[in-house]
Amino acid sequence: MSKAKYIFVTGGVTSSLGKGIISASLGKLLQARGFRVTIQKFDPYINIDPGTLNPYEHGECYVTDDGAETDLDLGHYERFLDIKTSQDNNVTTGRIYNNVITKERRGDFLGKTVQVVPHITDEIKNNFYKLGETGDYDIVITEIGGCVGDIESLPFIEAVRQARFELGINNFVSIHLTLIPYLKAAGEQKTKPTQHSVKQLLEAGIQPDILVCRTEHTLTSEIRKKLALFCNVASNCVIEAQDAETIYDVPLLMRKEKLDERVLTKLKLSHKKEPQIDQWKEFLGRLKNPTDEVRIALVGKYVQLKDAYKSIAEAFVHAGAHNECRVELSWINSEELDGDNVVRLLKDKHGILVAPGFGERGWEGKLQAVKYAREDKIPFFGICLGLQCAVIEFARNVLNIPKANSTEMDPKTKAPVIDMMEAQKKVTKMGGTMRLGAYACELKKGSKAYSVYGHSKIMERHRHRYEFNNKYLEQFEEAGFLATGINPDTKLVEIMELKDHPWFVGSQFHPELKSTVMNPHPLFVRFVKAALAFKKDTYK
Numbered sequence: 073m074s075k076a077k078y079i080f081v082t083g084g085v086t087s088s089l090g091k092g093i094i095s096a097s098l099g100k101l102l103q104a105r106g107f108r109v110t111i112q113k114f115d116p117y118i119n120i121d122p123g124t125l126n127p128y129e130h131g132e133c134y135v136t137d138d139g140a141e142t143d144l145d146l147g148h149y150e151r152f153l154d155i156k157t158s159q160d161n162n163v164t165t166g167r168i169y170n171n172v173i174t175k176e177r178r179g180d181f182l183g184k185t186v187q188v189v190p191h192i193t194d195e196i197k198n199n200f201y202k203l204g205e206t207g208d209y210d211i212v213i214t215e216i217g218g219c220v221g222d223i224e225s226l227p228f229i230e231a232v233r234q235a236r237f238e239l240g241i242n243n244f245v246s247i248h249l250t251l252i253p254y255l256k257a258a259g260e261q262k263t264k265p266t267q268h269s270v271k272q273l274l275e276a277g278i279q280p281d282i283l284v285c286r287t288e289h290t291l292t293s294e295i296r297k298k299l300a301l302f303c304n305v306a307s308n309c310v311i312e313a314q315d316a317e318t319i320y321d322v323p324l325l326m327r328k329e330k331l332d333e334r335v336l337t338k339l340k341l342s343h344k345k346e347p348q349i350d351q352w353k354e355f356l357g358r359l360k361n362p363t364d365e366v367r368i369a370l371v372g373k374y375v376q377l378k379d380a381y382k383s384i385a386e387a388f389v390h391a392g393a394h395n396e397c398r399v400e401l402s403w404i405n406s407e408e409l410d411g412d413n414v415v416r417l418l419k420d421k422h423g424i425l426v427a428p429g430f431g432e433r434g435w436e437g438k439l440q441a442v443k444y445a446r447e448d449k450i451p452f453f454g455i456c457l458g459l460q461c462a463v464i465e466f467a468r469n470v471l472n473i474p475k476a477n478s479t480e481m482d483p484k485t486k487a488p489v490i491d492m493m494e495a496q497k498k499v500t501k502m503g504g505t506m507r508l509g510a511y512a513c514e515l516k517k518g519s520k521a522y523s524v525y526g527h528s529k530i531m532e533r534h535r536h537r538y539e540f541n542n543k544y545l546e547q548f549e550e551a552g553f554l555a556t557g558i559n560p561d562t563k564l565v566e567i568m569e570l571k572d573h574p575w576f577v578g579s580q581f582h583p584e585l586k587s588t589v590m591n592p593h594p595l596f597v598r599f600v601k602a603a604l605a606f607k608k609d610t611y612k
């Protein structure tokens with residue numbers, strides 16, 4: 073049995089209460105006390121992973137170094153704790169069933185009827201314990217997706233109940249996140265939904281040790297007492313989680329409420345040493361006291377749902393704080409952009425980012441945004457599809473190849489400047505088959521990219537099928553659009569930059585996935601700097 077101690081975080085009443093942020097904040101505090109912490113998420117849906125989900129359904133798909141397509145909460149875990157997560161940190165119902173069915177076909181259960189209990193719950197528990205068993209962690213936090221009471225989460229909740237029994241009470245903490253609504257008409261905070269939600273947990277055999285209560289107002293001491301009494305928890309284990317100005321305040325708010333101490337007491341671990349969170353506080357200081365401001369257009373087709381570009385938005389928060397600069401993101405729907413309105417919509421921006429994406433919708437609008445940034449020398453950053461847009465725009469308007477296209481948008485194009493890799497052409501299945509995860513890239517000395525990173529060997533994460541077609545490389549470089557980052561093994565183009573432009577850089581990889589509070593991504597830091605310089609030059 074694993075030596076790690078386990079914290080399970082469930083949610084009730086409604087979804088979107090911020091279990092991910094609470095888990096990440098608690099993880100941060102425990103880490104800041106010197107514990108080795110990881111966080112994992114168990115999602116009750118049937119997809120094997122969120123890679124095949126539309127961003128509108130589920131927000132961004134977060135990719136880890138090992139190429140796992142995961143839930144966006146893993147992004148929060150990495151950003152808060154500055155740790156690396158992997159496929160083992162995100163498990164869905166689909167994956168659990170897939171594992172069990174594979175074992176069944178192999179004959180592992182010969183003679184037995186395969187059932188939810190014990191086979192599915194055993195598989196869930198094996199996955200609960202997997203990271204803890206590596207010996208790399210003192211504490212493993214497990215977030216259970218969805219709400220208590222959902223049909224889908226039942227096997228997970230049952231597995232948590234069994235885990236408590238197996239691990240022993242000194243190695244197990246159950247935290248339940250819930251909502252305390254405020255009824256304006258009655259002028260009161262209401263505990264009933266929480267009571268019901270805890271009752272559902274109790275029915276499943278789980279007594280929560282700690283309640284974390286999302287609320288718009290301060291919890292009165294009467295409410296705390298009432299919750300404690302009716303939900304069977306110590307009153308000092310009723311934790312207030314009031315709406316915060318930024319998600320990065322939450323670790324400090326949880327510290328104030330002593331969530332970390334309560335957890336450590338339950339786990340019989342020492343909390344004598346105060347958490348070392350000075351650096352975090354410094355970051356917050358810079359974030360909240362900007363000395364300047366820039367406006368950046370984020371051009372994409374999923375802009376109605378901000379979660380679709382979660383990591384990009386957060387990378388700007390980190391890079392902005394680093395530059396003591398507030399970054400105002402102006403979300404521009406690429407489907408609405410055309411040659412007639414592009415100047416009107418983008419003219420007051422200090423930087424233009426063309427976002428990652430898939431499919432043809434909004435493609436031409438993105439090309440218009442690139443053209444404007446290139447010609448008017450506005451700082452430009454293209455990520456993945458954003459780089460591919462920059463390449464096509466350059467081919468059409470500078471290299472004079474009017475038919476230039478990506479084979480993703482026009483499979484029959486005569487000028488496939490962006491094309492599928494040979495290996496990808498054989499792929500027929502959709503799930504988990506893109507170029508995924510961390511790949512090496514070598515930067516050319518003297519390039520902007522090199523100056524940004526300060527060294528030549530980098531590793532960045534990918535999620536795409538199409539690539540720059542190296543047959544056109546010479547033509548591009550002669551005209552001043554340089555490939556300055558190359559994969560040393562495959563020679564695939566990873567970064568391109570325009571020679572005669574203050575800041576026009578595109579990456580085939582996703583730098584946003586590696587930006588954290590403590591290590592803001594250098595490409596974002598420099599892009600914000602370029603936007604600041606542009607603002608000063610333009611409005612001097």
Ligand code: GLN
Pocket residue numbers: 427428429430431455456457458480535536537538539
């Ligand atoms: N659709 C493009 C590709 O598959 C870009 C993907 C992305 O932006 N993540 O190559």
